[in-house]
Amino acid sequence: MSTPPTNPATGPAESLDTDRLPAHEDPGPQTVTLAAVPLTRGSLPRHAARLVLLGAVGLGAALFAAGLGATWGAVLAAVAYTVVIYLWSRSVEGTRRAFDRFVTAVVSSAFLVALVPLASVVWTVVDRGLARFDTEFFSYSMRGVVGEGGGVNHAIFGTLIITALAALISVPVGMLTAIYLVEYGRGALARAITFFVDVMTGIPSIVAGLFAYALFELFYGPGVRMGFMGSVALSILMIPIVVRSTEEMLKLVPNELREASYALAVPKWRTIVKVVLPTAIAGIATGVTLAIARVIGETAPLLITVGITTSDNFDPFDGRMATLSVFSFSQYATPGIPREAYFDRAWSAALLLILIVMVLNLGARLISRLFAPKTRG
Amino acid sequence: MAKRIEVKGLDIYYDKFLAVQGVSMTIEPRSVTALIGPSGCGKSTFLRTLNRMHELVPNARVEGKVLMDNEDLYGANVDPVNVRRHIGMVFQRPNPFPTMSIYDNVVAGVRLNSKRMKRADLDALVERSLRSANLWEEVKDRLNRPGSGLSGGQQQRLCIARAIAVQPDVLLMDEPCSALDPISTQAIEDLMLELKEQYTIVIVTHNMQQAARVSDVTGFFNLRAVGEPGGLVEIDETTKIFSTPSNQATEDYISGRFG
Numbered sequence: 001m002s003t004p005p006t007n008p009a010t011g012p013a014e015s016l017d018t019d020r021l022p023a024h025e026d027p028g029p030q031t032v033t034l035a036a037v038p039l040t041r042g043s044l045p046r047h048a049a050r051l052v053l054l055g056a057v058g059l060g061a062a063l064f065a066a067g068l069g070a071t072w073g074a075v076l077a078a079v080a081y082t083v084v085i086y087l088w089s090r091s092v093e094g095t096r097r098a099f100d101r102f103v104t105a106v107v108s109s110a111f112l113v114a115l116v117p118l119a120s121v122v123w124t125v126v127d128r129g130l131a132r133f134d135t136e137f138f139s140y141s142m143r144g145v146v147g148e149g150g151g152v153n154h155a156i157f158g159t160l161i162i163t164a165l166a167a168l169i170s171v172p173v174g175m176l177t178a179i180y181l182v183e184y185g186r187g188a189l190a191r192a193i194t195f196f197v198d199v200m201t202g203i204p205s206i207v208a209g210l211f212a213y214a215l216f217e218l219f220y221g222p223g224v225r226m227g228f229m230g231s232v233a234l235s236i237l238m239i240p241i242v243v244r245s246t247e248e249m250l251k252l253v254p255n256e257l258r259e260a261s262y263a264l265a266v267p268k269w270r271t272i273v274k275v276v277l278p279t280a281i282a283g284i285a286t287g288v289t290l291a292i293a294r295v296i297g298e299t300a301p302l303l304i305t306v307g308i309t310t311s312d313n314f315d316p317f318d319g320r321m322a323t324l325s326v327f328s329f330s331q332y333a334t335p336g337i338p339r340e341a342y343f344d345r346a347w348s349a350a351l352l353l354i355l356i357v358m359v360l361n362l363g364a365r366l367i368s369r370l371f372a373p374k375t376r377g
Numbered sequence: 378m379a380k381r382i383e384v385k386g387l388d389i390y391y392d393k394f395l396a397v398q399g400v401s402m403t404i405e406p407r408s409v410t411a412l413i414g415p416s417g418c419g420k421s422t423f424l425r426t427l428n429r430m431h432e433l434v435p436n437a438r439v440e441g442k443v444l445m446d447n448e449d450l451y452g453a454n455v456d457p458v459n460v461r462r463h464i465g466m467v468f469q470r471p472n473p474f475p476t477m478s479i480y481d482n483v484v485a486g487v488r489l490n491s492k493r494m495k496r497a498d499l500d501a502l503v504e505r506s507l508r509s510a511n512l513w514e515e516v517k518d519r520l521n522r523p524g525s526g527l528s529g530g531q532q533q534r535l536c537i538a539r540a541i542a543v544q545p546d547v548l549l550m551d552e553p554c555s556a557l558d559p560i561s562t563q564a565i566e567d568l569m570l571e572l573k574e575q576y577t578i579v580i581v582t583h584n585m586q587q588a589a590r591v592s593d594v595t596g597f598f599n600l601r602a603v604g605e606p607g608g609l610v611e612i613d614e615t616t617k618i619f620s621t622p623s624n625q626a627t628e629d630y631i632s633g634r635f636g
Contacts, residue, residue, distance in 0.1 A: 186435065256468060257472055257474060257475075259430065259433070260472045260473075260474070260536070260539075262430060262461060263428065263461055263468075263540070264485060264486035264490075264539065264540070264543060265460075265461040265543065266458075266485075267458050270489055271489075279474075279476055
């Protein structure tokens, strides 16, 4: 060992300094303006935003009371808040803070507008669906039921069976496609697959249903109905979602992990199975669950391929089955007497469907938490 | 163990771009060879050709010969996976597998290659590897905790333990200390001096003091100009490179009068 003849830390630093020093001293015009900018600025009182909001809401309420309608009251309140807070802030705090408050107001209003339909749907469905949310509703089918009573036992199982079969088809196909695209795909074939997956994302669900029907008609003749055909239609809608979400998750796996595995002389396929997939599995599971939640409420393709029935039928390869979405639709579209009993069942089936989707979403969060790589033990 | 590597007239390409040109050197067994040089001169690229990691980049290829104990690593029937079984690698950023515990990380190379081993043998392998990496005392009570919960320096030593658990003949290290603090760096430098008793070690580093401290032989890579391929300028005993290098560019670089 020997010490280097010159210390690298000092030698070049000096020469650099002498080269560049004049540039730093140059008194440009910016320096002057910067010096003139004060460090402090005016600011609104602490509760200014809250007070203005209160005033705006009060104004909206007054307009509503004056008979202007809730929508116009809310819109005018939002506009009043935005204008007042912007002008006030601009006169006290300057343009940057004022614009910040303006954008905050606009973004918050947009968020509230987006929330309105959601809240409205939830409220309406819960309000009307609770009327028939009883034990009979869950334990009875519609066999022999005319008028009041009856339930969706057959439709619950129909929905679960058909969706499970759809997932069974879509998950392997979608995951393997995504693995190909991320880990192996190069050139024209990969580009073509990516393109067609994009196209598939946009297929209207009724077209997926018609495709499945046309396919099965070739083998079983016209008028065929079976649960499995519905699963095929749903999987056409589901595959692109699974591919997209899995692809995104696989891309998030750092390349360093793959290289670490290769450097340990692990073959590529084992690297994918043992390193890449376990690292991404939480996200993939979440994506799959959300894809299921997306297709479980589909109505149009199931109406064509599976139809509806009043009795239990748990064999997806033989004849019509009931599903919650189609049940809800048919109860509403072709009511008997009294109509209210049919409408109540339609709402209750819709509520049940929303609850199932919500449980799936919560399940997805649980899965991603359970499978996520742990950093602290 | 510990094999000699001879590189003869190696040209390294990324597709049509010639990145490194005409490298020839001999890397002696049971020694530390350091590769120094400015950023972008092809040190890391060259290192990655030694265990055929370079060709993982699409369209990347090499021309020339790399001989390990007179066997050409780029021969016609050579399986790159088998090459990597003999030549291990440690990366710049510590990269333990996040889904695995400390224990599983160390045996990853064995287990992922689907070798069946008895539990007792695995335990012994884990202890031996972690001891060689000077990490055993720090982690022996928490082998089942996730490897990513360790500090950066510990993670890097875990990666070294993982690399030597498969008992390679050669160990490549690509700037193994550049993400670490001086104390962890010290630990890994001490480790390198111990490991060279058994392994052939090649290290890429930006830290010239580190090269001077740990290496027996130092190679200086340089870029003639922007857009031109990089290449090996000279390689010699570390003491000679840092005192009386035969090339002016080397002297300029190590004395800091560069660029």
